[in-house]
Amino acid sequence: MGVGTYEQFLERMYKMKPNIYVGDEVIDRKDPRLAAGFYAMRQTFDCAHDDRYKDVCTATSHLTGETINRFTHIHQTQDDLFKKQEMTKLLSHRVGGCIQRCMGIDALNALSVVTYEIDAALGTDYNQNFINYLKWTQEHDIVANCAQTDVKGERLKRPHEQSDPDMYLRIVEDRPDGIIVRGAKSCNSASPYVDEIIATPTRFMGSKDNAYAVSFALPADWPGVKLASLPGLRHKRTHIDAPIAHIGDMESLTIFDDVFVPNERIFLNGVRHPESTRFAGFLAIMFAHFHRHSYTGCKPATSEVLASSAALVAEYNGIEKTSHAQEKICHIITVAELVYAAGVASAVRAVKMPSGTMIPDEILTNAGRKLAGEEIFNEVAILTDLAGGLIATLPLEDEFYSDDIGPLLNKYIMRDPSIPAENIHRCFRMIEDQLVSDFGASQMTAGLHGGGSPQMEAVAMMGGYNVEKLKGIAKYLAGIEPDIPIYKRETVTPRRVLEKFEKTQK
Numbered sequence: 001m002g003v004g005t006y007e008q009f010l011e012r013m014y015k016m017k018p019n020i021y022v023g024d025e026v027i028d029r030k031d032p033r034l035a036a037g038f039y040a041m042r043q044t045f046d047c048a049h050d051d052r053y054k055d056v057c058t059a060t061s062h063l064t065g066e067t068i069n070r071f072t073h074i075h076q077t078q079d080d081l082f083k084k085q086e087m088t089k090l091l092s093h094r095v096g097g098c099i100q101r102c103m104g105i106d107a108l109n110a111l112s113v114v115t116y117e118i119d120a121a122l123g124t125d126y127n128q129n130f131i132n133y134l135k136w137t138q139e140h141d142i143v144a145n146c147a148q149t150d151v152k153g154e155r156l157k158r159p160h161e162q163s164d165p166d167m168y169l170r171i172v173e174d175r176p177d178g179i180i181v182r183g184a185k186s187c188n189s190a191s192p193y194v195d196e197i198i199a200t201p202t203r204f205m206g207s208k209d210n211a212y213a214v215s216f217a218l219p220a221d222w223p224g225v226k227l228a229s230l231p232g233l234r235h236k237r238t239h240i241d242a243p244i245a246h247i248g249d250m251e252s253l254t255i256f257d258d259v260f261v262p263n264e265r266i267f268l269n270g271v272r273h274p275e276s277t278r279f280a281g282f283l284a285i286m287f288a289h290f291h292r293h294s295y296t297g298c299k300p301a302t303s304e305v306l307a308s309s310a311a312l313v314a315e316y317n318g319i320e321k322t323s324h325a326q327e328k329i330c331h332i333i334t335v336a337e338l339v340y341a342a343g344v345a346s347a348v349r350a351v352k353m354p355s356g357t358m359i360p361d362e363i364l365t366n367a368g369r370k371l372a373g374e375e376i377f378n379e380v381a382i383l384t385d386l387a388g389g390l391i392a393t394l395p396l397e398d399e400f401y402s403d404d405i406g407p408l409l410n411k412y413i414m415r416d417p418s419i420p421a422e423n424i425h426r427c428f429r430m431i432e433d434q435l436v437s438d439f440g441a442s443q444m445t446a447g448l449h450g451g452g453s454p455q456m457e458a459v460a461m462m463g464g465y466n467v468e469k470l471k472g473i474a475k476y477l478a479g480i481e482p483d484i485p486i487y488k489r490e491t492v493t494p495r496r497v498l499e500k501f502e503k504t505q506k
């Protein structure tokens, strides 16, 4: 199959067992509250069959030579990284923000690198498990989420130091046929409407954290997996249907309530192979790294969506040509261009890992993601500013269509007489959905924290940046050193952490 269809995906979803907890109900995948998430997922299938998008949305499997959906591809070349970024950007435009499927591709790419390195160092067979899993994923165009963020308990304590040992996902039993895991992963996007959940560690693990060095993949409805969910929806439309009104999501706190994972689905087990514990942090950082590179596709798109809305509402408000509106829209475009440029430049500096996977530069990727995270609320403020207060006080849609006050509302929403009332209404209704709906608000938090908060990007950047070498310029200019060094930064990748983590195991 390679490039699946939305109908095949939906058929699989409808066969899954109900394990989605919403309020006091346990719902299945046919529940209408999942439709908004399915709408986003649908784009990832339909566009892979659309001639306008095929080039970026499909790839050639390095395992089989078959054409596959790019969301299941392991980046082999620089061009793969460019196309992944472009795909994420184009699809994010179609849904006005997050396309929701990148966690899977980013987890697969991270596992391709890390399982290979574990096996090379320890003679284990995690990479073979992974390759078998990847082949199946590519063949069936499987949608996966990544459950990385542990609930974490007391933030400053390591996993083994927590008062409750279940604050990080852990192995409670290692059996000949597999493991039993217990714990919970927070903020899991799209998990109620994916085929598979890929679990990875969220941070570095020391030698006392062997039970927490665990990674595996399971079907999202596997026995013991409980999805405590939050539907993120927009306002229901009654008269003026629009693409944006169809898009939402469902997040979950994913609970692993003593769940059995068969051996062939395990990619890291620090209990069985304590020497593999040092790879937990490497895997955590690798997933975050690939995901932040995906952000250099979706965040420019999000900025462009906001800039586009800002430009349209500024036109409708008659202020488009004012210098303050121009300056503010320009600011959002500047951020979009710089974040995108960071993603492209990080791919230009990409290097091949021993596994064959292409990996972008860590400093540039994190710089792009950090800027996007820091700017998201500023961009929202600009759109709010140019739109005015109506986006938070717009009368309900039905009122515009009431025989009684409908004509009055359509009269009083008017600005430039050449712009029809319905267009103005549509524009403000769209921005209401973007900024003051449940889903709109959650997307702002996602813009800051998703893939790691700006502080975490700062940690990643400073961990890889050679500040001592940088200081050489100042030392020369201050006359402390006699010559200026040729300062040229080398490509940095998360592989640098392996040596550091190895030392901490001793």
Ligand SMILES: Cc1cc2nc3c(=O)[nH]c(=O)nc-3n(C[C@H](O)[C@H](O)[C@H](O)COP(=O)(O)OP(=O)(O)OC[C@H]3O[C@@H](n4cnc5c(N)ncnc54)[C@H](O)[C@@H]3O)c2cc1C
Binding pocket: 103, 145, 146, 147, 148, 149, 150, 151, 152, 155, 156, 185, 186, 187, 188, 189, 190, 442, 443, 445, 446, 449, 450, 451, 452, 453, 455, 456
């Ligand atoms: C909408 C949305 C979707 C998401 N989707 C996913 C997903 O699909 N899969 C997934 O795995 N994750 C997902 N995330 C999680 C995201 O990666 C985390 O929210 C992010 O990494 C921050 O972690 P946290 O929420 O636990 O906050 P915390 O880590 O608790 O951070 C809160 C504050 O505490 C600080 N802090 C935390 N620990 C320390 C420490 N040890 N020392 C000093 N300061 C500290 C942080 O810097 C921050 O300022 C999503 C998040 C959002 C908002």
Ligand code: SF4
Binding pocket: 088, 092, 097, 098, 099, 100, 101, 102, 103, 291, 294, 295, 298, 299, 446, 450, 451
């Ligand atoms: S936030 Fe961006 S990178 Fe993450 S899933 Fe959504 S579109 Fe992909």
